Amino acid sequence: MSIEYIETFFFSALRIATPIMYVALCATISLQGGLTNMAAESMMLISAVTGVIFSALTQNLLLGILAGALSSVLITLFLCFAAFIMKVDLYLMSIALNTAMSGATIYIMWVMTGNKANTAGYFASLQMPEVNIPIIQHIPFIGNIISGQNGFTYIAIIMIFVVWFLIFRTKLGLRIRAVGQNPQAAESVGINPYKIYTIAFVMASLIASLGGMFLSMGYQNMFIRDMTGGKGFIGMAAATIANASPIGAALLAIVFGLADAITNYSKLYITDSQFLSAMPYIITTSLLFILSYVRVKKNESDMRKRKLAALKASETQE
Amino acid sequence: MAKELLKMEGITKIYSNGFMANKDISFTVNEGEIHALIGENGAGKTTLMKILFGLEDCQQGKIFIEGKECHMENPLDAIAKGVGMVHQHFMLVPNLTVAENVVLGIEPGPGQIFDKKTAIKMTEEASEKFQLKVDPNALVRDISVGLKQKVELLKALIRGVKVLILDEPTAVLTPQEVRELFVQLKNLKENGYGIIFISHKLDEVMELCDSATVLRHGRVSGFIKREDMDEKTLSRLIVGRDIVNSIEKDDASTGETILKIRNVSYVDDIGKKIVNDVSFGVRAGEIVGIAGVEGNGQNEISEMITGLLPMTEGSIVINGTEIKGLNINQIRKLGIAHISEDRMTYGCAQDMSIYDNLASIYLDNPKFIKGAFIDQKALSKYVKDCIEEFEIACDSEKSPVRMLSGGNIQKVIVAREFTSGANIIIANQPTRGIDVGTASLIHKLLHKYTREKGFGVLLISSDLNEVMNLSDRLLIMRNGKIAAQFTDTSKVNDEMMGEYMLGIKKMTEEERGELY
Numbered sequence: 019m020s021i022e023y024i025e026t027f028f029f030s031a032l033r034i035a036t037p038i039m040y041v042a043l044c045a046t047i048s049l050q051g052g053l054t055n056m057a058a059e060s061m062m063l064i065s066a067v068t069g070v071i072f073s074a075l076t077q078n079l080l081l082g083i084l085a086g087a088l089s090s091v092l093i094t095l096f097l098c099f100a101a102f103i104m105k106v107d108l109y110l111m112s113i114a115l116n117t118a119m120s121g122a123t124i125y126i127m128w129v130m131t132g133n134k135a136n137t138a139g140y141f142a143s144l145q146m147p148e149v150n151i152p153i154i155q156h157i158p159f160i161g162n163i164i165s166g167q168n169g170f171t172y173i174a175i176i177m178i179f180v181v182w183f184l185i186f187r188t189k190l191g192l193r194i195r196a197v198g199q200n201p202q203a204a205e206s207v208g209i210n211p212y213k214i215y216t217i218a219f220v221m222a223s224l225i226a227s228l229g230g231m232f233l234s235m236g237y238q239n240m241f242i243r244d245m246t247g248g249k250g251f252i253g254m255a256a257a258t259i260a261n262a263s264p265i266g267a268a269l270l271a272i273v274f275g276l277a278d279a280i281t282n283y284s285k286l287y288i289t290d291s292q293f294l295s296a297m298p299y300i301i302t303t304s305l306l307f308i309l310s311y312v313r314v315k316k317n318e319s320d321m322r323k324r325k326l327a328a329l330k331a332s333e334t335q336e
Numbered sequence: 337m338a339k340e341l342l343k344m345e346g347i348t349k350i351y352s353n354g355f356m357a358n359k360d361i362s363f364t365v366n367e368g369e370i371h372a373l374i375g376e377n378g379a380g381k382t383t384l385m386k387i388l389f390g391l392e393d394c395q396q397g398k399i400f401i402e403g404k405e406c407h408m409e410n411p412l413d414a415i416a417k418g419v420g421m422v423h424q425h426f427m428l429v430p431n432l433t434v435a436e437n438v439v440l441g442i443e444p445g446p447g448q449i450f451d452k453k454t455a456i457k458m459t460e461e462a463s464e465k466f467q468l469k470v471d472p473n474a475l476v477r478d479i480s481v482g483l484k485q486k487v488e489l490l491k492a493l494i495r496g497v498k499v500l501i502l503d504e505p506t507a508v509l510t511p512q513e514v515r516e517l518f519v520q521l522k523n524l525k526e527n528g529y530g531i532i533f534i535s536h537k538l539d540e541v542m543e544l545c546d547s548a549t550v551l552r553h554g555r556v557s558g559f560i561k562r563e564d565m566d567e568k569t570l571s572r573l574i575v576g577r578d579i580v581n582s583i584e585k586d587d588a589s590t591g592e593t594i595l596k597i598r599n600v601s602y603v604d605d606i607g608k609k610i611v612n613d614v615s616f617g618v619r620a621g622e623i624v625g626i627a628g629v630e631g632n633g634q635n636e637i638s639e640m641i642t643g644l645l646p647m648t649e650g651s652i653v654i655n656g657t658e659i660k661g662l663n664i665n666q667i668r669k670l671g672i673a674h675i676s677e678d679r680m681t682y683g684c685a686q687d688m689s690i691y692d693n694l695a696s697i698y699l700d701n702p703k704f705i706k707g708a709f710i711d712q713k714a715l716s717k718y719v720k721d722c723i724e725e726f727e728i729a730c731d732s733e734k735s736p737v738r739m740l741s742g743g744n745i746q747k748v749i750v751a752r753e754f755t756s757g758a759n760i761i762i763a764n765q766p767t768r769g770i771d772v773g774t775a776s777l778i779h780k781l782l783h784k785y786t787r788e789k790g791f792g793v794l795l796i797s798s799d800l801n802e803v804m805n806l807s808d809r810l811l812i813m814r815n816g817k818i819a820a821q822f823t824d825t826s827k828v829n830d831e832m833m834g835e836y837m838l839g840i841k842k843m844t845e846e847e848r849g850e851l852y
Contacts (some may be wrong), residue, residue, distance in 0.1 A: 187449065188449055189445060189448055190594060199430060199431050200429045203427040206427040207440050207441035314637075
């Protein structure tokens, strides 16, 4: 296996991890606010299709991205309206929204292009350019992995710190955490939990929309039906396992990206396409088991150590 | 004449279900005054305070703050107008630091940036000014209940309130923490704050408060000044009849030891040895009291006996059967009844009816089973008898338990446990947070069942009067061990108990005598 081969493997792993990273950060914000964000799929899908259409129509990348982000915010506001004002169950509503958006994006595509599979040929989306980072690109091995990625990938890495700063260093972040842990306490000092939930969800939707647009305007230059393929849920899992830590969630997203990359490279050796399409999920699920098992075992052994130490301490006392 | 800080006038509140919680209530709080609001559970104290704090609306009545008429839209509005409240269940965020909790909602810093250093400084300054010592960097989940209460006080004070509502602040505190709280409250009073002190405990009210308004069935039944306060008058105003707090206790005629605790230890999750090699017993026909500063292992003992907590070492024998390896249901069947300290979690199912709660432990009892079905007729009769015998005040046996007042909820639990066929009752804080009338009923029942039916009772309580009045033998727990035993409780007083509770004195094994 040559060096170039390994380089391309890690390069593609980072690229594949990008949308998962976005969703993981999106889920992290919601989770800090005490709610699981199950609607990330729909946030990504709607912004992916809207971004493609607007960037193609206006021939302006920034306008396309803004339109995509706006569409994601709009459906999130609808979700928040339904859940927090009309008191529909948030999770049922999220699942319903995911199903609806899967259909709605296909419908939008069909109305605009007459095609139900993808927008290629009708709308050539503008793409986020690839960026070579000065200095780093000349470092052997590392340079070839980190430099030359799509602009969205770098924004994702910046987002890790933005989200961290937001949660741990701003007033809003403090309120999000307060509401997440004890809404009554927050309410008793005049913080409206539903307002905080809504703000957290809208910010989460902005981040998720970037993940969606990476798929259709970075990774590809078109919208393909159901192109998110469950990434929203993988990101949710990453955030949950990382205990809503932005950095932990992003790192786990990269691990999941590796799982996908392994699948891609296995294509050279495995020909069964059904098995291949299931493979990233099999790897992810196994990883979840292992991580959770490691954590439980670690807690148990910590507990045992402390108990033993205490017994010894009390014995020596007597 | 001190300046009037707060006046509530003619407050009437009728809930949408037609229940009149407050009827024409008026009272005032002056600058530098601690005003007690007392009454049985369900007398309308909480509702009244909710109206004052903007959590509930009232149909009639006016609120004046420093002479100006106000209407409280919501708690934030109430705080802005100068009314703060320390809730019975703390409104704190466990994973945030003390400082973060104190400034939550009024965070310092430029724009959206949260300035942690200033927050810590603000907390330290307030902590200094009001003499409420806290560590601003500690996580709230790691600090003691007493400290949490200080954080709550700071939260209100830092927002500049002038009137503080304290909803049963001593219910969750240890005796020392209560002392400390009283010193702090008197200090606030000196500084001109007005304090509304809600409590059940008459001795505390008499010690701390300058005046008291007594509520009964949603009306003011009396206003009383400090100099006129005595236990009898207060009791009469609260329940509308004289109650004799100490029961007439006769000597116990004890039988064999039915509950044996032998060399029992418990080590908790973080490795602390909470119960340390404890042995004692409870004989038929006697009440054994356990007193001690909270957190010295009393709770764990009661939970180990009832099977809620697995013991680390030792053995517990109930009516001749070792309980190791048995589940809670099997342990109960050996003859244990449990009045839990936490009545809303372990004592009852809040949303279920009185009927269902009473029936819940009889679902496999042949007395109430006909083939595969429950014998509704027999059960119905049993429930009616319970409601009558234990004086449970309710509209119907079908109404959900959470609609009852605290005292009546406890009566439901007591009724179920006393009639469960058990002969050993573990009563853990059976009268905490409960009105005087119900408390006295429970005391009488405990006494009656041991004398007439030969029950053994293990009574764990932080109310020293309660354990002194009821116990035939009184044990003091400290650091997970039995520090003392008194076999004649009539010769015991608070001070003697305090010395053993705080570890100033220790009894030798000979002095302690036989623990059975």
